[in-house]
Structures are given as C-alpha cells and as structure tokens.
Amino acid sequence: MLVLTRRPGEGIVIGDNITIKIIEVKGGGIRIGIDAPRETKIYRQEVYDRIRQENIEATRWDMADLDILSDDLAGRTVKK
Amino acid sequence: MKKITTRFGEIEYDPANIIHFPEGLVGLEDLHDFIVMPNKKKGPLFWIQCVDHPEYAFVVTDPTNFFVDYVLSPDEEERKKLGIGEEDECYVLSIVTVPPSKEITLNLAAPILFAPKTNRALQVVLENSPYDVRTPLPRLEEERR
Numbered sequence: 001m002l003v004l005t006r007r008p009g010e011g012i013v014i015g016d017n018i019t020i021k022i023i024e025v026k027g028g029g030i031r032i033g034i035d036a037p038r039e040t041k042i043y044r045q046e047v048y049d050r051i052r053q054e055n056i057e058a059t060r061w062d063m064a065d066l067d068i069l070s071d072d073l074a075g076r077t078v079k080k
Numbered sequence: 081m082k083k084i085t086t087r088f089g090e091i092e093y094d095p096a097n098i099i100h101f102p103e104g105l106v107g108l109e110d111l112h113d114f115i116v117m118p119n120k121k122k123g124p125l126f127w128i129q130c131v132d133h134p135e136y137a138f139v140v141t142d143p144t145n146f147f148v149d150y151v152l153s154p155d156e157e158e159r160k161k162l163g164i165g166e167e168d169e170c171y172v173l174s175i176v177t178v179p180p181s182k183e184i185t186l187n188l189a190a191p192i193l194f195a196p197k198t199n200r201a202l203q204v205v206l207e208n209s210p211y212d213v214r215t216p217l218p219r220l221e222e223e224r225r
Contacts (some may be wrong), residue, residue, distance in 0.1 A: 075123075
C-alpha cells in the first residue's frame with residue numbers, strides 16, 4: 001500500500017480523473033473531499049464490507065429452504 | 081437454449097432472458113448475467129441464478145410484499161446505467177438471506193433496481209438510509225395493523 005502524508009488543503013490525484021482532498025482534521029476524524037466521475041462508485045469501507053458480506057451470506061441457501069419458506073410465506077403478502 | 085450446471089443441477093435457459101448487471105453485485109463484481117428461475121411454490125419468493133458463475137444464486141423478493149412504504153426510484157446516473165428514461169418502468173427487488181435459523185432477512189440497504197425494458201439491473205447502496213442489510217420481516221401482528 002502506498003502511504004503518503006498530506007496536510008489539510010493538500011490533495012492526491014489518482015489516475016486521470018479522481019482527486020482526493022483533505023478538507024480538515026478535527027477531533028480524531030478527517031474530512032475528505034473526493035472529485036470523481038459520477039459513475040465512479042464510492043463507498044465507505046465499512047458499508048461496502050457489510051454489503052459484500054451480506055451478498056455472500058445470501059448465496060448460502062438450498063432448495064429445501066426455498067420450498068419451506070415459500071409455504072410459510074404463502075398468503076403473507078401485504079395487499080397493495 | 082443454453083445449459084449450465086449449478087449446485088441445483090442442470091439448468092437450461094434462453095440467453096434472450098438474461099438479466100444483465102453491468103456492474104455485478106457489491107463485492108461480487110464478476111457476477112453479471114442472471115436468469116430468473118420460476119419458483120415451483122406459490123408465494124413472494126423467487127430466485128435468480130447466475131449464468132457466468134453458476135455456483136451463485138440468490139433468493140429475491142419484491143420488498144413491498146412486506147414493507148409497503150419501501151419505495152425508491154433510480155436517479156439519473158442509475159437510469160443511464162440501466163439504459164432507461166424517466167418514464168420507463170423500474171422494479172425494486174431485495175436479496176433475501178436465509179440464515180441457519182431460517183428467520184429470513186431482506187437486504188433493504190442494498191436493493192436491486194431492475195429495468196424490464198432493457199433487462200438490466202443494478203445493486204444500489206442506500207447510504208444514510210434507515211434500512212439495514214439484515215432487515216427481519218415485520219411480525220404478523222404488526223402487519224395486520
């Protein structure tokens with residue numbers, strides 16, 4: 001991992017179109033500004049990790065589960 | 081028709097029915113093409129089978145079956161990725177997790193947007209939303225109220 005030291009107001013340029021700027025350092029937190037193309041996906045690491053983990057978790061089921069759950073949930077839909 | 085071998089056995093599908101996730105799923109970015117599998121049983125659950133990585137399949141549901149207020153629509157960037165206009169239809173699906181307890185949860189924090197017109201889909205992340213990746217179904221008593 002590349003490690004750089006930056007001060008508030010300084011930035012980092014990644015590739016052709018991503019710029020990261022240190023806005024301020026305050027009470028243990030660091031505010032960061034990111035300029036990137038709109039289609040670039042930017043996630044907080046812990047949010048990304050949680051969703052990734054849940055997606056993987058969601059692949060662990062088997063057909064018997066689906067059958068039983070379908071029976072349990074039959075008729076359990078809210079009338080729209 | 082094409083054939084793949086999945087952990088549920090051999091599945092035959094028509095490539096014309098593929099739902100394409102241009103960005104894959106969050107953390108599983110290689111999973112691009114899925115087919116919707118009909119559920120033999122009645123009820124709100126169905127499943128989608130990944131075609132490019134046949135070991136992956138997900139149970140999904142229309143979350144409004146359980147959460148009537150759960151409404152979202154794609155923003156401009158998402159519509160562009162889905163290849164649709166503002167007036168085109170877009171459905172919302174939730175991935176279902178089946179834990180060992182069988183008390184299923186819905187991932188309401190990262191729903192799937194599906195555009196039937198283009199057969200494209202996106203998993204979007206709702207940051208700062210009140211919804212959890214592991215939202216239990218509302219209790220029956222609550223639902224009846």
